[in-house]
Amino acid sequence: xxxxxxxxxxxxxxxxxxxxxxxxxxxxxxxxxxxxxxxxxxxxxxxxxxxxxxxxxxxxxxxxxxxxxxxxxxxxxxxxxxxxxxxxxxxxxxxxxxxxxxxxxxxxxxxxxxxxxxxxxxxxxxxxxxxxxxxxxxxxxxxxxxxxxxxxxxxxxxxx
Amino acid sequence: xxxxxxxxxxxxxxxxxxxxxxxxxxxxxxxxxxxxxxxxxxxxxxxxxxxxxxxxxxxxxxxxxxxxxxxxxxxxxxxxxxxxxxxxxxxxxxxxxxxxxxxxxxxxxxxxxxxxxxxxxxxxxxxxxxxxxxxxxxxxxxxxxxxxxxxxxxxxxxxxxxxxxxxxxxxxxxxxxxxxxxxxxxxxxxxxxxxxxxxxxxxxxxxxxxxxxxxxxxxxxxxxxxxxxxxxxxxxxxxxxxxxxxxxxxxxxxxxxxxxxxxxxxxxxxxxxxxxxxxxxxxxxxxxxxxxxxxxxxxxxxxxxxxxxxxxxxxxxxxxxxxxxxxxxxx
Amino acid sequence: xxxxxxxxxxxxxxxxxxxxxxxxxxxxxxxxxxxxxxxxxxxxxxxxxxxxxxxxxxxxxxxxxxxxxxxxxxxxxxxxxxxxxxxxxxxxxxxxxxxxxxxxxxxxxxxxxxxxxxxxxxxxxxxxxxxxxxxxxxxxxxxxxxxxxxxxxxxxxxxxxxxxxxxxxxxxxxxxxxxxxxxxxxxxxxxxxxxxxxxxxxxxxxxxxxxxxxxxxxxxxxxxxxxxxxxxxxxxxxxxxxxxxxxxxxxxxxxxxxxxxxxxxxxxxxxxxxxxxxxxxxxxxxxxxxxxxxxxxxxxxxxxxxxxxxxxxxxxxxxxxxxxxxxxxxxxxx
Numbered sequence: 044x045x046x047x048x049x050x051x052x053x054x055x056x057x058x059x060x061x062x063x064x065x066x067x068x069x070x071x072x073x074x075x076x077x078x079x080x081x082x083x084x085x086x087x088x089x090x091x092x093x094x095x096x097x098x099x100x101x102x103x104x105x106x107x108x109x110x111x112x113x114x115x116x117x118x119x120x121x122x123x124x125x126x127x128x129x130x131x132x133x134x135x136x137x138x139x140x141x142x143x144x145x146x147x148x149x150x151x152x153x154x155x156x157x158x159x160x161x162x163x164x165x166x167x168x169x170x171x172x173x174x175x176x177x178x179x180x181x182x183x184x185x186x187x188x189x190x191x192x193x194x195x196x197x198x199x200x201x202x203x
Numbered sequence: 204x205x206x207x208x209x210x211x212x213x214x215x216x217x218x219x220x221x222x223x224x225x226x227x228x229x230x231x232x233x234x235x236x237x238x239x240x241x242x243x244x245x246x247x248x249x250x251x252x253x254x255x256x257x258x259x260x261x262x263x264x265x266x267x268x269x270x271x272x273x274x275x276x277x278x279x280x281x282x283x284x285x286x287x288x289x290x291x292x293x294x295x296x297x298x299x300x301x302x303x304x305x306x307x308x309x310x311x312x313x314x315x316x317x318x319x320x321x322x323x324x325x326x327x328x329x330x331x332x333x334x335x336x337x338x339x340x341x342x343x344x345x346x347x348x349x350x351x352x353x354x355x356x357x358x359x360x361x362x363x364x365x366x367x368x369x370x371x372x373x374x375x376x377x378x379x380x381x382x383x384x385x386x387x388x389x390x391x392x393x394x395x396x397x398x399x400x401x402x403x404x405x406x407x408x409x410x411x412x413x414x415x416x417x418x419x420x421x422x423x424x425x426x427x428x429x430x431x432x433x434x435x436x437x438x439x440x441x442x443x444x445x446x447x448x449x450x451x452x453x454x455x456x457x458x459x460x461x462x463x464x465x466x467x468x469x470x471x472x473x474x475x476x477x478x479x480x481x482x483x484x485x486x487x488x489x490x491x492x493x494x495x496x497x498x499x500x501x502x503x504x505x506x507x508x509x510x511x512x513x514x515x516x517x518x519x520x521x522x523x524x525x526x527x528x529x530x531x532x533x534x
Numbered sequence: 535x536x537x538x539x540x541x542x543x544x545x546x547x548x549x550x551x552x553x554x555x556x557x558x559x560x561x562x563x564x565x566x567x568x569x570x571x572x573x574x575x576x577x578x579x580x581x582x583x584x585x586x587x588x589x590x591x592x593x594x595x596x597x598x599x600x601x602x603x604x605x606x607x608x609x610x611x612x613x614x615x616x617x618x619x620x621x622x623x624x625x626x627x628x629x630x631x632x633x634x635x636x637x638x639x640x641x642x643x644x645x646x647x648x649x650x651x652x653x654x655x656x657x658x659x660x661x662x663x664x665x666x667x668x669x670x671x672x673x674x675x676x677x678x679x680x681x682x683x684x685x686x687x688x689x690x691x692x693x694x695x696x697x698x699x700x701x702x703x704x705x706x707x708x709x710x711x712x713x714x715x716x717x718x719x720x721x722x723x724x725x726x727x728x729x730x731x732x733x734x735x736x737x738x739x740x741x742x743x744x745x746x747x748x749x750x751x752x753x754x755x756x757x758x759x760x761x762x763x764x765x766x767x768x769x770x771x772x773x774x775x776x777x778x779x780x781x782x783x784x785x786x787x788x789x790x791x792x793x794x795x796x797x798x799x800x801x802x803x804x805x806x807x808x809x810x811x812x813x814x815x816x817x818x819x820x821x822x823x824x825x826x827x828x829x830x831x832x833x834x835x836x837x838x839x840x841x842x843x844x845x846x847x848x849x850x851x852x853x854x855x856x857x858x859x860x861x862x863x864x865x866x867x868x
Contacts (some may be wrong), residue, residue, distance in 0.1 A: 158382070165359055165379055168851045171805040172361055175746060176846045179803055182631030182748040183843045189633065230847070363809045363850040365739065365764040376854035 214252045214283065216340055217402075218242070221258040221310035222328040224266040234329040234447050235269060236276040237364060242332050243277050249341035254283035256318055257328075260310035261291035270501050285500050287313055292506035293489065299416040299514070303470050307395070308411035308422040309489070313504070316488030317409045324399040329449070330355070331372055335442020336397075347401040351440040352428045355393030356381040357448040364447065372445045378397030379448050385439050388431055388475075394423035397444050404435055409483035413512060414519045418470020425476040432480055432523045480523045482510050545582040547672060548652030548733070550644035553660045554590050565778070565793070566660040567607050573606075573664050574615060578589040580673040587650055591642035592623040601830045613829025619645050620826065621818065624835035631747040633808060634798050635749070639726070640742035640753045641818075643819070645833070647733075647741045648817030656730045658775070660810040662687070662724050665843060666701055666771025681767045682758065683730035684721040685713045686774040689781060696778065704776045712780060721759075721768050726754035731761070739764055740812035745848040749800020751783065756806040763852035765811050811848045813841050 224232055239255070246253050259270055270286035277284075289310065297306055311325045322345055326332075336353055337346065358372075371377055385392055412425050419454035427437060460467040492510035494502045504510075553566060570586065577584045590600050601618030604611055612618070616657040621642065629638055643657050654677055668685060677683065694703060703709060714724040731739075740756050762768060779785075783799065790797040810852045821839040833839075 161375075161382075164376070165620045168359065169361070170852055172808050172849055173807050175849050178748045178801075179631060179746060179844055179846065179849075183305070186631055186633070186843065358853060361847075363760070363763040363851070363853045365760070365811065365813070365853075367853070368765060370765060370855040370857045371853040374854045374856045486580050 208481040214254045214320045215322060215343060216246075216251060216253040217256055217310055217314075217318035217323045219256045219258070219314035219318060219323060219325045220328045221260055221307060221314065222269055223259050223262045223305075224269045224272070225263050227305075231328070232269060232272060233364075234449065236272060237367065238329055238331055238447070240277055241367065242280050245280060245332060245337050246340070246386070249337055249363070251337070253340075254285065254320060256314040256319075257284065258310040258314045259288045260285055260305060260307075260313075261294040262288055264516075268441070269325070269497075274500075278308035283500075285317075285502075287317065287494075287502050287504055288497060288504055289313060289489070289492075289504045290506040293504070293511070295326055296506070296508075296511045297413075297416055300418065300470055302466065302468055303417075303419050304468060306416065307419050308426075309413055309416075312410035312413060312483075312488035313492075314488075316490055318405075320402060322399060322401050323393070323398070323405050326398075327396050327418050327446070329447045330396045331367065331445040331447075333372075333442040333444050334369065336440055336444060339357075339440055339442070344400070345399070348404055349400065349436045349438055350398040350404065350427065351438055352385055352386045352394065352427075353397040353399075353440045354381060354383075354385050354496040355396045355446050356443045357383075357446050359381060360448045360450070362447075364408040367447075381446070383444070388437065389424065389427045390439050391427055392436050393446070394427060396446055397440075398423065398426065399432075399440065400435070402413060404430075408433060408435070409487045412481040413483045413487050414481040414516055415474070415479075418472070420469040420472045421474060421476030425480065428477055428523045429480040456529070478523050480521055482519045482521065483517070486510065486512070544651040544653065545583040545585045546653055546675065546705055547577070547582055548646075548650035548655045549584060550584045550589070550643055550646035550650060550655060550657045551586060551660050552589040552591055552639055552646065553600060554637075555600045556594050557605060562660070563600075563603060567604065568696060568699065569607060569661050569663050570604065570611075570616075573662075574611070576664065576669050577672065578671045582669070584615070585650075585652060587646040588616055588618040589642040589646045589665045590618055590620045591637060591639075591645075591816065593620055595623075599826070599830060602827075605829075617649075618827060618830045619649060619823075620830065620832045621645060621821075622833055622835040625818065625821075625833070625840065628835070628837070628840045629744075629747055632749065632795065632800055635747075635750055635800055636798060638747070639750050639752075640757075641744055641747070644741035644744060644812075644817035646817075647736050648819055650733055650736075653733060654730060655733050655736050656728070657726070658729075659727050661777060663699070663704060663776040663778075664728050665773045665775060666706065668771060668775065671771060671773065677730070677732070678767075679732040680735055680765075681731070681769060682735075682761045683728075683760070683769055684716055684725060684769045685717055685730075685771045686730040687724040687727045687777055687781075688712075688774045689714065689777045689779065692779045699781045713774075714781075716770055719768065720755065720758040721770055722752075722755035722758050724754075724781060728771075728819040729754065729757065730771070731766070733791060735761075735766060739766075740810075740816045743810040744812045744816050745810040745845055746804070749802075749804050751797070751799040751802050751808035752804065756809065759807055759852055760809045762855070765853075765855060765857075807852065809852045811850055811851050813845070813848070815839065815841075 222231060222235055224372070226232075243255075248264070255273075257270055257273065259268055262268060268286075268288060269286075270288065293302070293309075294306060297309060315323055315325065330489045333353065345351065356378050357380040358367075358377050362371075362377055375382075381393060383392075408426070408429055410426075412422050412429070415425070432439060456471060464471045464473055485510075489504060490502040491507070493507055494504055497503045551566075551570075553562065555563065557563065559565070574584075574586070588604070590599055593599060599618065599620055601612055601616065601620075604616060604618075612790075625641075626638055629641055647655055647657065665685075671677070688704075688710055690709045691711040692702070693707060716723050716725075721776055739757070743753050743760070746753070746756075758768060787797075790802075794803055795801045818833055818839050820836070821833040822836055823831050823833050
């Protein structure tokens with residue numbers, strides 16, 4: 044508040060009989076100080092605003108930079124992951140191939156074992172059959188032997 | 204006596220086999236009659252219009268003809284049974300190897316040449332047709348220009364044959380070989396037990412090789428090589444047939460002649476059946492042999508030189524254009 | 535007689551027995567007559583039409599035929615209910631492949647099976663008593679064809695009072711000495727005492743093994759293996775048969791443990807899982823036959839009726855069957 048306005052203010056108050064002369068000077072001083080303070084505060088506010096803008100600009104700049112850096116990192120990582128995935132897929136394919144080959148070998152072995160098992164069983168069956176036939180041959184030979192001896196030792200038999 | 208299979212006299216299928224009453228492999232007659240009963244019953248049950256053509260090759264004198272025994276074994280059967288009794292002099296005139304006492308594939312050609320069916324199956328007299336084969340025949344699912352093959356499973360030697368039914372035939376514990384699948388392109392392996400094709404294809408190929416008569420082993424595989432060479436497709440019909448294993452069969456006795464292949468009764472198995480083919484003459488299958496009716500459904504083929512091809516006819520031996528496939532064969 | 539030559543008057547059941555008048559075991563004839571009367575009475579009471587076919591193998595020349603003894607002991611039995619076939623002793627020598635066998639039990643039974651008229655044929659032994667359950671089952675006429683029926687043999691203790699043999703004696707648990715258990719798939723174990731099969735199937739199998747004649751032991755079990763191989767069902771009838779005292783094998787087997795080849799029944803170790811195919815003329819079909827008296831026929835010796843000494847191609851491996859592994863083999867019928 045200006046001095047002029049302060050004086051005007053006092054006059055008004057005197058006319059209205061609302062204020063004494065000394066008190067009006069105090070009020071005027073207070074008003075002058077308030078006005079000064081306001082100006083200072085405004086300046087401060089301006090300054091703060093300016094600083095805030097500066098910080099904001101800095102922040103934005105920093106954020107863009109970080110984003111760029113992050114993007115670059117992302118790309119690097121992505122490339123690395125892709126590379127690793129490709130290697131993994133390659134390894135898995137190799138393992139699967141080996142597994143298939145092994146499974147085929149196991150299958151072949153299983154077939155061979157089954158064939159061998161069948162052969163063993165068939166062999167065993169035939170062996171049993173042969174044993175029975177040998178029993179019969181032995182029995183027949185013994186019977187013929189007895190009959191022949193009977194013939195040889197009978198009165199009409201040929202004895203030497 | 205059996206009646207013709209269909210109204211116009213043309214059956215869907217002719218089954219050609221050969222044999223004689225000579226106790227081959229133990230008791231050939233019994234094996235033959237057993238499979239005949241089984242196969243005729245199965246075909247009749249599925250209403251397959253079929254005929255049997257049996258070629259009795261060089262039958263021994265003094266023994267009943269298998270043809271006659273066959274008719275007695277399946278009386279009242281709805282399938283036609285025809286038989287041709289070939290004079291023993293043909294065996295003597297045709298053979299180029301005295302050890303080969305039975306020219307099985309020329310005998311089969313006699314039957315093929317006289318078949319009336321749309322399709323012809325050449326097989327052996329001790330082979331049981333598998334269920335899948337019978338079903339394919341019943342469905343009339345066969346294509347022309349194709350040779351069908353079937354894996355042959357051997358039933359173990361000396362198996363009890365009192366009742367050979369599906370329970371026994373389809374139980375792997377009774378098997379004694381033939382378990383590996385047939386392989387393309389030839390699908391060879393026990394070939395002589397199952398070669399099925401339409402009559403036109405057989406006519407085009409002129410049956411089995413009558414030019415090379417030094418061995419009978421390999422002649423069946425040789426037919427497949429010829430078929431492939433002629434552009435005929437060969438496929439596995441997808442079902443096995445079953446064979447009663449016996450003494451004297453190739454699989455059962457080949458070990459006996461290892462190192463002495465030339466002495467084997469089926470001939471030397473080392474001849475190049477996979478690469479050398481043939482072109483039979485026009486009168487293949489003893490087409491020019493006189494035919495004399497013996498009794499209803501049976502004809503005799505008395506000997507005549509007109510029916511006999513030249514002893515040697517090298518122009519009819521050619522190289523096949525297909526690669527040799529090394530497969531086990533059977534006699 | 536062929537399987538197909540059946541007549542309306544043919545009985546439902548033929549019981550095939552074999553033996554001879556030689557006082558085997560000391561009291562063979564008494565034991566035979568006792569069991570014969572018991573079984574005949576109960577079958578008749580239950581209304582089971584039946585015949586007995588008795589094969590007298592290689593009879594002793596100084597004794598009357600066993601059938602004649604039966605007729606004397608039970609008048610009216612022969613020929614109405616019992617027919618006998620007497621087999622010339624030369625057949626025994628001609629068939630023999632083991633001189634220790636003094637009685638070819640199963641060849642003799644084949645003679646009876648071949649000539650049976652019943653729709654069903656039961657081969658059993660002369661000292662076997664049929665149980666109530668078996669009689670009832672026969673009376674019900676519910677037997678199936680292509681099915682071999684077996685029954686457990688229950689051996690009763692020695693020393694029982696045989697003057698009155700009724701169900702109370704047979705069914706008393708305290709009298710049981712041994713139960714000869716039977717198990718799937720083939721239900722062997724004392725099978726010779728009870729094998730019941732329709733006649734057509736019996737003929738299709740060709741009876742018991744006439745190819746292997748070096749032993750008689752296990753020939754009955756061998757028949758069960760043959761039946762299984764031929765696709766027949768084998769079932770436990772669910773009721774036993776009874777035998778007084780222990781069986782001969784059980785009683786005398788220990789004596790030959792060290793030297794089984796010396797046993798009078800042949801070597802127990804032979805492979806009885808290997809089967810056979812008899813010739814078409816099994817059961818002495820080609821033997822010349824003449825009547826001796828009513829109901830008694832004599833089979834004269836003729837080499838034509840004797841099979842070859844060796845016929846090795848008739849020794850076969852049994853056929854494995856997918857269906858034989860299923861639970862129907864463990865069926866117990868009631």
